[in-house]
Amino acid sequence: MADYFDRENDRTYTRVYKSETPDILQAFAQFDDAVFAGEGREIPLKYRELIAVAVGISTQCVYCIDGHTQRAIKAGATQAELAEAAWVSTAIRAGGGFAHGRLAFKFGDQSAVAHQH
Structure with a gap:
């Protein structure tokens, strides 16, 4: 796993989600934000x-x-x-x-x- 895990640079590949499925990425981010909300x-x-x-x-x-x-x-x-x-x-x-x-x-x-x- 460590051979391909790159904490800093792997995030750059989020650009594919942003360009190809921005609506799903936004919905996922909103869902994740709701699940891990600090309050409520x-x-x-x-x-x-x-x-x-x-x-x-x-x-x-x-x-x-x-x-x-x-x-x-x-x-x-x-x-x-x-x-x-x-x-x-x-x-x-x-x-x-x-x-x-x-x-x-x-x-x-x-x-x-x-x-x-």
Whole structure:
């Protein structure tokens, strides 16, 4: 990931969105601004940013991890809170593997039954 992640220069490629789909980019920016508004939400901004960090870790989006970690710290998150968010993400991702493993067993059973006929 580090081979192609360039915090400073990657942003220049936003120009493609600006030139090709400016309406969608504007709608996305407005949506993002609403989700991460400093005031007027039930979940405090620090916790929304910690959720975003955890989701970024789970989806392995280095841009989300970078940006939302910085924003979480700015909103008052501690290293301990970031660590717990990372562990929450890890647990959920592992739980997904566990749950999908059960599907493999289910599909295996279905395949075995289908081949018996």
